[in-house]
Amino acid sequence: MSEFAAQLAGVGKDYRFFSLQDVSLVIPVGQIMGFIGPNGAGKSTTIRILMGLVHQDRGEVRLLGRQMPAAQALAKQDVGFASEDMRLYDAATLDWHMRFVQSIYASWDSAYAQTLIKRFDLRPEQRMKSFSRGQRVKATLLLVLARRPKLLVLDEPTTGLDPVARHEVIRELSDVMLDDHRSVLFSSHNTQDVEQISDQITFIDRGRIIDCRDKEAFLERWRRIRMELPADLALPVLPGVVDVKQSGRLAVATTNAFDARLPNAYEAAGIRVHAVENMTLEEIFVTNVMCSREEVNA
Amino acid sequence: MNAMLVRRLIAKDLYLHRVPLLLIAGGGGLSIATMYAGGIAGLLGTISAFIVLIFLSIVLPMQTVVSERKERNLPFVMSLPISPADYTVAKVAFNVSAFVALWLAIAAGVLGTFSLANSGGVIPLGIAVALFPFVSFCLQLAVALIIESELWSIVTMATCNVSYSFAWVLLSRIPGIRDELRGAVPIWNQTVVSLVSIEVTVIVAALALTFFFQSRKTNFI
Numbered sequence: 001m002s003e004f005a006a007q008l009a010g011v012g013k014d015y016r017f018f019s020l021q022d023v024s025l026v027i028p029v030g031q032i033m034g035f036i037g038p039n040g041a042g043k044s045t046t047i048r049i050l051m052g053l054v055h056q057d058r059g060e061v062r063l064l065g066r067q068m069p070a071a072q073a074l075a076k077q078d079v080g081f082a083s084e085d086m087r088l089y090d091a092a093t094l095d096w097h098m099r100f101v102q103s104i105y106a107s108w109d110s111a112y113a114q115t116l117i118k119r120f121d122l123r124p125e126q127r128m129k130s131f132s133r134g135q136r137v138k139a140t141l142l143l144v145l146a147r148r149p150k151l152l153v154l155d156e157p158t159t160g161l162d163p164v165a166r167h168e169v170i171r172e173l174s175d176v177m178l179d180d181h182r183s184v185l186f187s188s189h190n191t192q193d194v195e196q197i198s199d200q201i202t203f204i205d206r207g208r209i210i211d212c213r214d215k216e217a218f219l220e221r222w223r224r225i226r227m228e229l230p231a232d233l234a235l236p237v238l239p240g241v242v243d244v245k246q247s248g249r250l251a252v253a254t255t256n257a258f259d260a261r262l263p264n265a266y267e268a269a270g271i272r273v274h275a276v277e278n279m280t281l282e283e284i285f286v287t288n289v290m291c292s293r294e295e296v297n298a
Numbered sequence: 299m300n301a302m303l304v305r306r307l308i309a310k311d312l313y314l315h316r317v318p319l320l321l322i323a324g325g326g327g328l329s330i331a332t333m334y335a336g337g338i339a340g341l342l343g344t345i346s347a348f349i350v351l352i353f354l355s356i357v358l359p360m361q362t363v364v365s366e367r368k369e370r371n372l373p374f375v376m377s378l379p380i381s382p383a384d385y386t387v388a389k390v391a392f393n394v395s396a397f398v399a400l401w402l403a404i405a406a407g408v409l410g411t412f413s414l415a416n417s418g419g420v421i422p423l424g425i426a427v428a429l430f431p432f433v434s435f436c437l438q439l440a441v442a443l444i445i446e447s448e449l450w451s452i453v454t455m456a457t458c459n460v461s462y463s464f465a466w467v468l469l470s471r472i473p474g475i476r477d478e479l480r481g482a483v484p485i486w487n488q489t490v491v492s493l494v495s496i497e498v499t500v501i502v503a504a505l506a507l508t509f510f511f512q513s514r515k516t517n518f519i
Contacts, residue, residue, distance in 0.1 A: 016318060048519060051376075051377070052381075053373075053376055053517075053518050054516065054517050054518070054519070055516035055517070068438040072377070072381055073300055073379050073380055073381040073384065075379075076377065076378065076380070078378040080377075081373075081377040082377070083373055085370050085373060086373040086377070087369055087370040087373075087374065087376050088371070088374060089314055089369075089371055089374075090369065091314060092313075092314060094315075100306070100310060103306055104303060104306055104378055104379070140313055140374075144449075243309045
């Protein structure tokens with residue numbers, strides 16, 4: 001088997017008002033890839049291309065080692081896909097859905113399905129139309145998880161969930177990853193969810209991948225430096241600084257390549273460094289997107 | 299093609315749409331039973347059997363294709379290990395099988411009643427008329443699957459429904475059809491055979507075009 005659960009190389013797709021441009025992405029086996037982008041950034045399009053639901057105009061896609069979209073029926077045998085816009089049949093019960101999915105997947109784990117029913121507090125005899133939004137999401141995840149897929153592809157699964165339901169879903173996904181051979185692609189615009197469970201993170205904006213690396217690398221490399229400048233001194237331009245905000249003599253520099261020498265360099269220039277702060281993933285994401293847009297617009 | 303999965307998808311549609319199909323079957327049976335009474339009741343039974351066929355031609359594509367897309371069940375179906383071709387085969391197979399089964403039963407019941415009433419001359423026209431909803435059904439199914447638009451499905455449905463009235467009037471004025479209506483035995487003249495041939499051609503073309511356009515599609519959700 002391939003060492004990558006999924007690979008996209010130079011993938012493009014053109015619509016009238018939107019283009020996915022040169023998307024390259026790999027999800028190693030046993031990793032959780034957080035896929036973050038604003039609304040309309042291209043997350044769902046990328047995921048649909050990965051699943052063979054939309055055919056790429058350019059580039060190559062492999063899912064569990066199989067060429068997509070040509071071999072999608074075989075590849076999807078080992079992939080669990082759930083998306084925010086996916087609905088189960090209102091007129092049928094959860095039990096009917098479970099029997100339907102079980103009849104298709106030999107890997108269906110009935111005992112695990114029963115565990116999930118209890119953990120998610122669902123009633124199998126209930127029709128889907130009487131389920132709340134959170135229950136529908138959990139029911140969909142149950143159908144996906146109980147088939148024990150090698151790769152989980154989740155497109156905004158926690159959107160619209162209350163904090164408790166979100167916590168339950170995230171906890172379940174964390175448990176799934178106790179199996180080293182399973183991989184997850186988890187798309188969201190909620191950076192908190194992604195930060196909790198992801199090993200790797202990819203940012204996408206306006207149809208382009210703008211950054212992709214280990215979560216720890218993101219958190220290590222991005223820092224905010226708060227400084228006070230002497231009255232007659234302009235803030236020097238230092239390598240690795242991607243954003244500067246200045247208000248009077250107070251300045252905040254943001255770097256995506258933090259090195260302990262950077263504050264020293266400011267100090268050496270006569271600038272007083274007040275603090276070097278860690279950034280949350282959300283702050284990193286927003287800064288990254290804004291810097292990327294400025295580069296494109298420049 | 300994954301035959302096992304196609305069968306599962308067909309069984310799924312049969313389960314999910316069993317109630318409207320049973321109601322239509324019941325409506326068809328009731329219409330035929332009413333026809334046996336003869337006179338005005340017989341006429342009403344004939345008309346209601348035709349209306350049941352029209353319902354059938356609308357309900358199947360709207361429920362199994364348009365509604366599935368509108369209710370966002372399609373991503374769930376397409377997340378299963380199937381190809382778009384499997385999906386198309388399953389949808390066409392279920393729709394055509396369900397339609398043909400009920401259409402055959404209702405049309406045979408109506409035409410059999412005419413035959414028993416010594417009005418066999420109506421049978422060629424009856425078959426041509428009964429094929430109208432079949433043509434309409436295939437066009438609606440093709441539009442629902444190919445164009446994927448609820449609006450265009452409704453436009454197709456409305457156009458087909460309006461065209462029934464015109465077809466009735468036109469048919470009753472064609473001498474080759476009108477002149478044989480009151481006979482005791484069916485007479486298959488060139489006019490009726492041509493009409494039925496055109497209808498069958500449209501049915502086959504609509505289904506063939508459905509597979510053709512579906513195979514060229516690049517977006518399925």
